[in-house]
Each structure stands twice: as structure tokens, then as C-alpha cells.
Amino acid sequence: MSDYRRREQSVTLSPLDEQHDPSDPARQELLTLNFGPHHPATHGVLRLLVTLQGEIVRDLKPIIGYVHTGIEKTAEDKAYWKVIPVIERMDYLSYYFNAMAFCGAVETLAEVEVPRRGQYLRVIHLELNRIASHLIWLGTSALDLGAVSIFLYCLRERELILDLFEMSSGQRMHTRYFQVGGVIEDIPAGFEAKLREFLKIMPERADEYGAILNSNEIVLQRLRGTCPLDAETLLGLGVSGPLLRAAGNPWDLRKADPYSSYQDFKFKIPVGTVGDNYDRFAVRLAEIYESVHIIEQALDGLPEGPCITEDRKIALPPRHELATSMEALIHHFKLVTEGMRVPPGEVYFPIESPRGELACYVRSDGSSKPARVHMRDPSFVNLQALGPMVRGSYIADMIATTAMLDPILGGVDR
């Protein structure tokens, strides 16, 4: 073995301070560096104040608020169905989930039953949105790690999903498809065929991406073994979703506390072992396959029936009824001008979004506008785990961990 090879193989990846004399004053000086809010590697406008010793991160403080939009206060000013477009723009990658949480909360308050077809359609769109969100996560994370071509591949798949959304609701993003009581419109002809086509190619493409990234030595070195955090600490920090599942805790609200007929579907929960960055990556990649499986089952078992509740005090009557029925006309008028009235009370409705537990708290005082809407956003709570995760590792690991954490600053700042 040549001298060079011997030297190369003797290099270890242990933190710098084990290799150098810790009493050396040059090694003890701490430097506080500001990352962002404009930085090519942050996901959105996240500002990190990082205290460094050499290149090792000793402390990290996230500073947020750079996309604070006052969504919750705006929502107090609008009728219930007008809140839906506002609340959708919170966590801007999982817009159906935001709408689902809010609609679920209002449906619980108003004691409205969503028909089964509406529930299945909701599940289809939610899982499609989960795949789309994971694709963007995969693309931007790979971009951060240096694997640039994956970004374009993921965007190509996301275009197909956005086409499907456009087919069902007319908009690519922020579709206002979910309404209180169900979904606003039934899926058009051709949606099912196109969706089946997509479901056929998506697992193959996900295989491709997994193969590309799993044979990329740099990505593996950057992800394996970096910044692990155990499930206990994560639970203390309130972390849920793929981060918690990567650490070994199989908590998924779709299985534990099913809503919107998730109990009808058979799917597995990918769970990691170590809780390092590679597990977080692998868990999210595996979730794409599970989502495809759920959509297949939902499509196969799609029941007939109305897609929105028949209760005319909550949902608009169909247009053809307005010509014949006086009550329908009055209901339409009241709903459009004043909005639906919801009985007073408070409800907290949690769902499983691609980032964790997304919940909506709605307090109603009996009028047609909510008195308080609060979204418990998973990224806001998960961000608190970033500090404990990266303490003691390199800056490059911090970048990889931020990518694997999948923060969406729209949800963090609301």
C-alpha cells in the first residue's frame, strides 16, 4: 500500500477538537456567525445565529418572523369559507393539509358529517399533496447536498401532480378545493385515468431517485451518522412526523387517530432506527411509496354519492336547485352574503401533515366569523429541535440537517 493510501485511510471523521489540543487558545475562541435570512441553503427565510468553534457548531439560535403574514388575525376578519384561502397559504407546500385541518375543526364544531365520497376524495388529494411536498423536499435537499439533477427530476414529477390538481380544481396551488363539509366539486372525467397513469410511474421514479442518491458517496457520507437525536429528546421538544419516525417512534396520526376515513386503508409506516439524517431521508422517501399505495386503494374503493354535505346551512346548494327550490335560494343567499353560522365553542383538530402534527384550533362565538383561528404548525415546533441536533457537528452537517428537517417558513411564521 502506498504512503498516500495509508495516510488517506488513517483520516477519521471525528470532531476536530479530539485531534487538537483543547487548551490551545486558538481552538477555544467562539465566533458567532449569521446565516441568512438570505442564504442559498436555507429553506425559505430562516435566519440562524450560529456560534462556532473552528468549524464545529457549539450553539444555534434560529431567528424567524421574516415571512410573518398575520394569517391568524386576517382569518378572524373573514367568514368561515373565506378563511380557507387565507389559511391554505400558511404552510405553502401542503396547502390541502392546512385546509383539511381548518375544515375538520369547523366540521367538528358545526357537527357536520362529510359524505364518504368526499372523505375519499380528500384522502386522494391529501396524499397527492404529501407526495408533492416530499418531492420538493427531496429536490431542495439534494440541491443543498450538491446533487443538482435530482432537483429537476423532482420538479418534473411535481408538474404531473400539479396537472392533476389543476384538473380537479382549476388551480395548481392553493386550490380551495376542500370546503367545510366536503370538497367543492366532484372530480372530472379523465382524472381517474390520468391519476392511474401517474401512480404507475411514480414508484419507478422514486426508485430512480433512491438509486441515484443511495449510490452517491458524498450524499451518503453527509447523511449517515450525522446529527442524530433520540426519540426521548424529540418528544420533549414536541417534534412529530417523519423526524420522530426516523428516531424510531412509529407515531402517525393517520393510524393512531384516523380522520377522514384513513382507517379504511392499509398502509405501512416507515420507521427509522438511529435517527440520523440518513434515516430522516429514508423515511420520507419510503413515505412516497406508501402514499401511492393509499391513493390506489382510495381510487379503487371510491364510493358513489355526494362529495359535499347535504346540509344547506353549511354547503352551497347545487345550481340547478336554485331554479326550483325557494329554500335553496335563501340558503344560497345567506351563505354567500353572511356565511355559515357555527355554534359557539372551541375545537382543536390535529392531522398528519408531511412535516408532523398539523392542528387547527378554532374558537367560535356563534357568529359567521371565527373568533380565533390558530394553526399549530409542525415546522414551528420542529425548528426548536435544530439546536440540539447540530450541537457538536460541522457547519456542513448543519446544512444537511436543516435540509432534512424540512422547515417551511410559511408555517413557521404564519
Next chain:
Amino acid sequence: MPDATGLELLAAELGDAALETVYFRNRATLVVEASRIRAVLATLRTKGYTFLASVHGVDHYPEEPRLSVIYELLDMSRVDRITVKLRVPVDEPTVPSVTADAPDGSGWPTADHQEREIYDMFGVVFEGHPDLRRILMPEDYEGHPQRRDFPLGGEPVLFTRDEAKWLESRE
């Protein structure tokens, strides 16, 4: 959610810290005294509610006491949720913080950013919080935006019919 009787038993156990119980839409809420929140959460932790899912604030204008802080707890092993609520008046909005470990029990680290957000948006001061600063608004912002008497703000919308008048006023 503990059912109605379970909730009453829980409230009885907490003694005078629990002011009220509400059972609404199959969800249980305990209204407790503001100063005893740490003890209440510690008791609930021993009962199995180990996951603090959310801490959020509400402004009940015009009812007094106006501000309330709501804690959502989750028992993962039994898939049970319970809500703990406390109310404070606007002129004295101090609540003990549950974030940090203290002599009276271990803390809930997840409440860190969430309590800062309630401070920022409603003005509730959390005593004992390691770092109580504004989190969403700029550091030097005055006012607490999500209070009900804070104006919504915004820009006046310029419609086409007003354009001529606006141009005139600019001259």
C-alpha cells in the same frame, strides 16, 4: 379524550387548581388557575399525558379575563388528548412558564418558541422563560397584534374609480 366522568375524576384529583371542566364535542378541557399551571401539567404528566402538542393564546375580548393560554396535551400510548386552559386579565398577564426545568418539576422544552409567540402576539408575560423576546414581529415593534382591539392594518386599496382623485391629491 377522557370521557366526561374521567374528566371529573381528574378535576377532583387536581383539587382547587381546577376551576372548571368543559366536555364539548367529545373533547375534554380543564380550566385551571394560572399560577398553578406547572403543578397541573406535572400531575397530568404522571397520568400519562407526556406530549405537549401545542401552547397557544386566545383573546376573549370583550369577556374578562381577556387573555387565555391553552395547552394541548397528548397521551400517545392511549391516544388521549386533553386541553388545559387558563385565563389572565390584560392588566396583569403573568403566567409561570412551563419551558424550563424548575425546582417544582421538569419542564416542557417544546413550549419555548410557542410561549414567545404568545408573548409577541398577546402580551402574556411568562415568568421564568429563559429568553422571552418577540419572535415573529421585529424586536422593536410596539403593540401586541393578535389582540382583538389591535387594528388589522393594511394598505388602502386603490380602485380604478378612485384613481383620478388619488392622482389629483398627489399633485
Next chain:
Amino acid sequence: MEVKREPLGPAGQGSPNAPLADGPLRVQRLNAEQLLRGGEIEGRNQSAHLKGTELEQYVQERVLTTTLDSAVAWARSNSFFPLAFGLACCAMETFQTAGPRMDIARFGFEAFRASPRQADLIILAGRVSIKMAPIIRRLYDQMLEPKWAISMGACCSSMGVFNNYALVPSDKFMPIDVHVPGCPPRPEALMHGVLKLRKLVQDDPDMGWRERYEAVGTEESP
């Protein structure tokens, strides 16, 4: 590796006896010089014998003239370097515009630079909160002249869906050249806006934001 040099044949003007440096290109250059002088050339290049209107027509067919300004404007407009700057939901549609279907690279704008010093187009994609506005202004100031700004989406052009205390319309703190409406604008819409900006820069680079906002005296000192 074997290198063989061969004369190009009848189209080329090197003969087997000519030195290697005398390739066809050099001979053509010499012929061109002769043409401009209106002189005689041995043998082949007949165009050297054109005179008057025939010569003008010959030149018009082969030479493109322009002013330096238009040439520079053309080059600038076809090579925007956008700043990699996404704030909120519109950033997702900016990704899709850079994606394979609505390929922004077709137009030459795929070089998203991270540093404002290297970028000349800032696409404000998303809602601008009051905490972020001074930072965006600082980024815009750090960009070098000439620079353009596109306000993408309803939230930064006007207040968008959220007309409240937390947002600032981008017109209030920085000059914007093109506003793209939409919530979020489709990639086609964003492309339309960028191409409109390209046309603006190509045709009338003087009608920039300084003229429109009457911002005399804001030019950078040399």
C-alpha cells in the same frame, strides 16, 4: 494519436505547397481587407470586383450594423442572472419555472446566483413582511447596476390576499420594473413577465425605473 493535416479542397484556398499557417481563414481575411480597399485579388474572389450599389448590397447581406447601445441592451436582456430569492409560495412556482416543463433556461436565465453582487434581476417571489423589507432593500442596494426587479405574485405587488399589519407592498421600499399578478402566478405568467422585462430592456433601456419614478440623482457615483 496521429494528427493529419489536409487541405480543405476546392472551397479552401490553401494549395499543397502553401505553408501550414496559410489556412483558408487567413486567406479570407486578407481577401476581406482587399475588398474593403477595393483592390484587385489574384484569381478567385470575384466580390473584390463589385462596385457601387452592388457592393453595398453585398455588404448589407453579410454584415449587421447596430449601435453599441442596442447591442449592449440585447446582450443584457438575454442574460439576466436572477437572484436566487424565494420568500413563500411564489418561490415554489419559481422552482417550477426553472423546472423541466417551463424551462427558464431556454431563454438563458437559468443562472440563479446566490450572491446579490453577481445577480442583476431580483424576482421578489412571495410576501414581504415588515421584518424582511429592510433586508430586501439591502440586498437590492448590494446589486450592481444595471439591475431590474420583478414583483411576482399578488402579495408583493399589492397586498394580495392579506391586507394587514404584517405586510408591505414592495413598491413602498424599492423600485419595481414588472409586476406579475397571480396567487401564485403560473410559470407561464412568470415567464410572460420576465419576457416583458426582456423586451423593456431590449427596446428601451433608458426607460428604466429612474425615469418612471423621476428618481433623479440616485445614480451611483463613478
